[in-house]
Amino acid sequence: MNYSQIKDIFSSHLDTHGFRKTPERYAILEEIYNRTDHFDAEALYIEMKNKDYRVSRATVYNTLELLVNCGMVKKHQFGKNLAQYEKSFGYSQHDHLICMDCGKVHEFCDPRIQQIINTMQDILKFKVESHSLNLYGHCLGNCDHKKAVNAAMKSHSLN
Secondary structure, eight states: OOHHHHHHHHHHHHHHTTOOOOHHHHHHHHHHHTOOSOBOHHHHHHHHHHTTOOOOHHHHHHHHHHHHHTTSEEEEEOSSSSEEEEEOTTOOOOEEEEETTTOOEEEEOOHHHHHHHHHHHHHHTOOOOOOOOEEEEOOSSSOHHHHHHHHHHHHHHHO
């Protein structure tokens, strides 16, 4: 799906619900759809300000809610108080591994999960509209938190 299709869907949602179509809202949409990661609202705001976009913090937060409501962005609470977002329209269902130390989020897709969903729908006569699977644990390899702790310990031992 290309950006013009995504923009058209968002425009239609804004029209349907009586919201103004502003350049700032479209800039936020484009910035999100150029990303490949999960992000929080504050980080998005700071990155856009650093790129000289003329957006307010309130506009970023309000636009994110509009995008969540129209299905263009998915909002996650990965066990922290901080909400994280990711683009969602036209992207396949996937699940997450979340490091409880550094907060890094790894995405994965395993077709066996869809098989389980299909089986449960058949057995329980239930229509699943969406699902979310978040697995929490600890990075065993390249963990940002462990790097920071090791650097602090190394710095402390030098003093």
